Amino acid sequence: MLRKLSxxxxxxxxxxxxxxxxxxxVIEKPSFTIQMHPVHKLFGLVMVVAASIHIWFNFRGLxxxxxxxxxxxxxxxxxxxxxxxxxxAINNKLPDDLAQQMDSAAAAAEQKK
Numbered sequence: 001m002l003r004k005l006s007x008x009x010x011x012x013x014x015x016x017x018x019x020x021x022x023x024x025x026v027i028e029k030p031s032f033t034i035q036m037h038p039v040h041k042l043f044g045l046v047m048v049v050a051a052s053i054h055i056w057f058n059f060r061g062l063x064x065x066x067x068x069x070x071x072x073x074x075x076x077x078x079x080x081x082x083x084x085x086x087x088x089a090i091n092n093k094l095p096d097d098l099a100q101q102m103d104s105a106a107a108a109a110e111q112k113k
Contacts, residue, residue: 006053013050016043034106 020040024033055062066072094102 002053003057006050006057009046010050010054013043013047016040017047030102031105034102034109037106038110 016039020036020043024036024040066075093099
């Protein structure tokens with residue numbers, strides 16, 4: 001039963017993350033990003049839990065995929081890209097006053113529910 005529930009949660013959370021992420025990508029306004037923040041944040045958490053359970057149930061299959069050298073290299077390239085993008089994002093600091101304004105606006109948007 002847990003396998004079925006995690007598969008459904010993974011599918012729905014992927015749909016929520018994909019649509020909210022694409023909308024934020026297309027509508028490049030910080031105000032819209034702040035509006036979508038609660039949806040993206042909540043379903044991001046659901047997706048992490050569901051994906052963890054999914055990986056747990058399918059770990060042998062994942063290991064088998066990684067035996068293919070092309071698949072392993074592709075996964076490695078994606079991991080390197082992820083680490084590099086995190087490094088760029090972390091080192092791209094906003095001015096403190098702007099960051100505080102955005103944090104306050106996000107907190108206010110989440111409290112409006």
